[in-house]
Amino acid sequence: MRFAPNPNGPPTIGSARGIIINGEYVKMYKGKYIIRFDDTDPKTKRPMLEAYDWYLEDIEWLGYKPDEVIYASKRIPKYYEYARKLVEMGKAYVCFCEREKFKEIKAAGLECEHRNAAIEDNVENWEKMLEGKFREGEAVLRIKTDMKHPDPAIRDWVAFRIIYTSHPLVGDAYFVYPTLDFESAIEDKLCGTTHILRGKDLMDSEKKQRYIYEYFGWEYPVTKHWGRVKIYEFGKLSTSGLKRDIQAGKFEGWDDPRVPTVRALRRRGFDPEAIRKFFISLGLGENEVAVSMNNLYAENRKIIDPKANRYFFMWEPVEIKIEGLPEEKRVELPLNPNREDKRVLKGESRVLITREDFEKFRGEMIRLKGFCNIKLDKVAEFIEFEIGNVKKGKIIHWLPASEVKKCKIIGEVNMDGFCEANVVRDLGNVVQFERFAFCRIEKMVDDYVKAIYTHP
């Protein structure tokens, strides 16, 4: 099995599907997992140097270990060998037609003048091509298929073209690059790929590649194509579109928590297991699917909820004073309801609550969770420490006014507020801000806590 990305950006949620589905099959059948970088176009889909490692990193993070990593751009001479064989077999030819002109000929189902050139001439032209005797766009190597093929896209497709643009990985070592269809066809054979699982967009690739397999007498791998995923919250996933938005300053970078990349999910505090389960549950349907991130959130919650520590976070805080508080109380609250360990808050007379709760419960008796019951107002009246008969739904979260940390939450939800000083013990972890959402405490910046919004 293989996963073959073009590293023109970091892996997105869409790439994760390919990584996971292929990876799972490898595990299930004890196969061999090859990561192959299809980086054969330095111009239109130019690879990013950093992205190669990003892929490897994210693949490992998702829980898979490649048995082999291949860089197509470093194996170009191999492809030349096979191309030459095809030329010598009369199954490929150097075509000098202009792009538009060939299109017309192709559309008409005719053969161009170069198609039937003598094999010796084609060998010579192919050599000239490799020697750099032609300009960019002047010549291409085409695979002979059938000019009457019902699908015009299949008719004598291009296997090699000339690109005089330096490649991020191999520099100026080559200027005749294979197209994906050719490179992939040869590489799958070389690597002994038995099964190909990939997106539906590559469905026609198989038809083109089968010609090569037939000419060489090879057996084509078993293929399965899945439909495109559309995440409801993000729309269609496209690396190039994302690149534009980042360059335009719409996002901070490839790991901006609002962006659909694997690294952004990692930064938000997703557990890789949740992402795996999510994609396994999506399956391999050939229809286009539109799922909501809610499904991913649900998977993540199952994993994160039993572990995440609870803390109070105050958005739009309102300070109130409790009149008649007999003494300050050391308030102990569980870090997680499933465990015994506690966190401590100072139960003092000046507390912060949210404006929302203040307006909703003003004048009523409510309970500050774990602390005491009060009759709520700007100056509230202390009732008792015991829970008494507080009705359900009237227990709210609060913060001692003298012991808070400023807290900035960024991501899908952006919010400034205050949180317990206790959160510093969970630096780097995902916590649950009660009655708010799960967040990952990223770091301390100067005097405030920077948190990333994970999900509700």
Place this chain on the structure above:
RNA sequence: GCUCCGGUGGUGUAGCCCGGUCAAACAUACGGGCCUUUCGAGCCCGCGCCCCGGGUUCAAAUCCCGGCCGGAGCACCA
């Protein structure tokens, strides 16, 4: 337009190959309830689906034909 795919609750899947056990399962969403301490979590309950029309058959979500709808590809991109 041409060439291929596909259509199961709101959403995503299982079941289809090898017809009966499917008056259809699971997850998520939604609605309601529970919790002496999160009314944005958790637990419980509920809601709701085989695209349409023919055919084959004792029997069809499953097989066949036609229609409708949706998607992918049609590059010197991957």
